[in-house]
Amino acid sequence: MSAPDERETLATSLYAHVLALRAAAPDAPLPPGGLPLPRGARPPRDGAPGPRAREAWPAVTTLVRSALADADPVRAALALERELSAAGIRDRHVYAAVAALPPPEEARDRARALARALTRTGTTVTAVAAGLGLLVPLGEPEDVPYLRALGLLEGLGDRAARALAPLDRKAAAVAWLVRERSDALRPLVDALVRGDEQAARALLTGLSTTPRDLGRRQARYIAEAVGLTALLRDGPGLLVPAFGLLARMSEGPEAEIRAYDEALTLYETVADRARELPPLLGHRARLVTLVQELDSGDARLLPWPPGRRRAVLTALLTAVGEPENLSDPAASADWRRAEWVHRTARHLAAVTTAVEAGGRRAGAAGVPPTSRLRIEVAVGDLGEPTGVETRLLVDGRPLVPSVFGSGVGEPPETVLLNGALRAGPQPTEVRLAEAICTEGCCGALYVTVRRDGPHVVWDGWRRPGAPPGLPQAPAYRFDADAYDREVSRAERDLGWAWPARRTAWLIAEGLRERPGILARWGLRRGWISTDFHRPDVTVITFLGPPLRPDGTPDAEAATRQFLRHLPDDGRPPRERAAEALRRLAEEDPRRHPEPGE
Structure with missing residues (x-):
């Protein structure tokens, strides 16, 4: 490009x-990530890294x-652009x-005028x-067309x-x-950018909302971009994708449901029509997940009017029905x-009934009493x-999403x-x-x-590594007798643990009681625990140096992690755990490495 051409390009906002x-x-599809920036939009740095954040901000x-x-x-605006570019x-x-x-x-009016000059003429x-x-x-409705256009550029969409x-x-x-760079979502994004509502609606009906295919935040943006609640009310054929998007927004740690302005309306509409869902196991599973989140997760913290959350929860539970093939594992690959x-579903129904009855059923198996503290294990x-x-729920409010945000509660083990x-008698600190990314990255919650x-x-709350601005956690004071009863109940209630998980716990307990088993090697x-993707597989991990070719430990080598996978073979967990402990005691587990170790 010639110098005059380059100057002309640089002069284009x-x-x-x-x-x-x-x-x-x-009508051309957008490139993944957005439209390319013009040449010169990012000033050359001449190899210099530029000021760091703490020097740049002042x-x-x-x-x-x-x-x-x-x-x-x-x-x-022209002067500021020159000075920012010169500063690198x-x-x-x-x-x-x-x-x-x-x-x-x-200076608000002057700042708004400067902002408009920068966004409309900045090069x-x-x-x-x-x-x-x-x-x-400071933005106002007249800024929307300019912001929408700039949002199409690579690197500017989020801002x-x-x-x-x-x-x-x-x-x-x-x-x-x-x-968004996902090939599966690009056609929907292009239709939304074009404003082609008919095409967007057609693409929405075929959208996969499983965790493997769609993130929680993606689900919220799609719901907002298509005007999901209005579409669901006004037209047939969108119940399944709307249900899937609601479930995806509500699920697990880093749930997006509280950031979705129309969450209550969508929950109520889906609950009213939940019995219209096809009777598929996957739909029933996601209905149960929605109920679980309404009971003890982020969705419970939505601004529900009195009695409405319970009504929605009950309607969703009713729609779950009774899954078939529970008595014969061979009848279905999805038996587990x-x-x-x-x-x-049975546990959540019992909990709901106990709360409605004012705690009269407290003490029944798996049913927590009515008290300030309630402990739930969510699988x-x-x-x-x-x-x-x-x-952990205190006075009916889930504790972790209330004061920590994107964290996930510790496993019951x-x-x-x-x-x-x-x-x-002595104070103890508990994490x-x-x-979700680990404590070293984004923090943890201790009490x-x-x-x-x-x-x-x-009391004595700590959130090391957590982002600033989180709500302050108060000191909680519990009646000691009620507290002890609830903790004891939760410790005894193992109804949540399937066989492979119980096997894992029994192996861990055995190694704690007999530390010499692994110390010998x-x-x-x-x-x-259990494999994240295969819950019927127990996984044992242990750390140490690898073996030399002669079978002796290589003390000079770096410590490695070794794994043992134990698929559930139908035997009782205690029998399987005893066998695993016996084998670990009799033979160095590194002698038969598994693939990938």
Whole structure:
């Protein structure tokens, strides 16, 4: 490209660049991630890394405040663009710093004018990012067309979406989805960008909403982008995809349901029509998941009117029905999943009945009493990658999503079956939840449990590594007798544990009681549980050096993790665990490595 051509390209604003690309090919599919930026939109760095975030933020703040002092927004925008480019500050730092900078009340109109000049005439990503950051709190309806256009550009979709969210949630969701690179979702995204509602609706009917194919956040953006609740009310044929999107938004850790503005309406509409769903095991499993989330998960924290959550929960439970083929494992490849549906639905119905009866059934098997503290073990759908977590409800509110956010409760083996929640004479610190990515990445939730006369107190909360801005966790004071009864009940209730999981627990218990079994081979115990994708397989892991060719441990080699997989063969868990312990005691388990070790 010649120098005059390059200057002409640089003089084209990003907004004008988008309009030109769309005018040239209005029906062309978007490239994965969005439309390409024009040449020169990201200033060259000459190999320099640019300022880090902590140095960039004060520099950006100073430059923006200086620009706000100029009464001419166009002149101020041009000067700010030059200064940001010269400083070599990355656009992500520019956006974050500006979005966190509340403009003075007396300068709001001037800041809005500057933001519009930057977004409509800016020729670099850094300048437009600054404008988008200013528009997050200052945008008005007239800014929506410009934000929608900029949201089509690669690298700007999420920033445009944040500015769009308070103005037009549907347009914001489309901007988020523009970044989507999944081949399965691209046709739907293209239809939404074109505004082709008929095509989007047709594509929605064939959308796979299983956890393997669709993320929780993707599900929420799709629901917002298509106007799901209105579509479900106004037209036939969308119950199954609407049900799938609702289930996906509600499921498990990092649930998106509380971020979805029309969650209550969608829950109520799906519950009213749930009996119209085809009688498939997969649908029944997801109905049970919805009930479980309404009972003890994020969905319970929605702003339900009095009595309405219970009515929705009851309607969904009624629609579950009785799965077939529970008596004959050979009759169905999904027998274990059907058993989970039956067992979990029965437990949730008993819990609901006990609460409605004011606790009169407290003490029945698996039914918690009415008290300040309630402990639930939530087992995920055994037809999907399965998690098991301990959920704690205080005064009817799920604790972990209330004060920690994206964490998942610890498995019962680490907070129940080992007595960690018992209140003894000495205060003990217990980890209640861990971020789904691990504590070292995004934190964990800890509490100190202590006995104080006739009470048990939870206080001394810690959230190491957790993001700032989470709600403050209060100190909780429980009646000691009621607390002890609930913890004891939860420890005894193993109705949630299927055979492979019980086998894993018995093996772990045996290795704790007999540490010499692995110490004999110079090994340490790792995690022992069930396979995440194959719940009927018990997994034993242990750590130590590999063996040399002569069969002796290589003390100079790095420690490795070794695995043993024990598929459920139908024998009682205690018998299978005893055999596994005997084999570990008699033979170094590294002598017969499994594939992939």
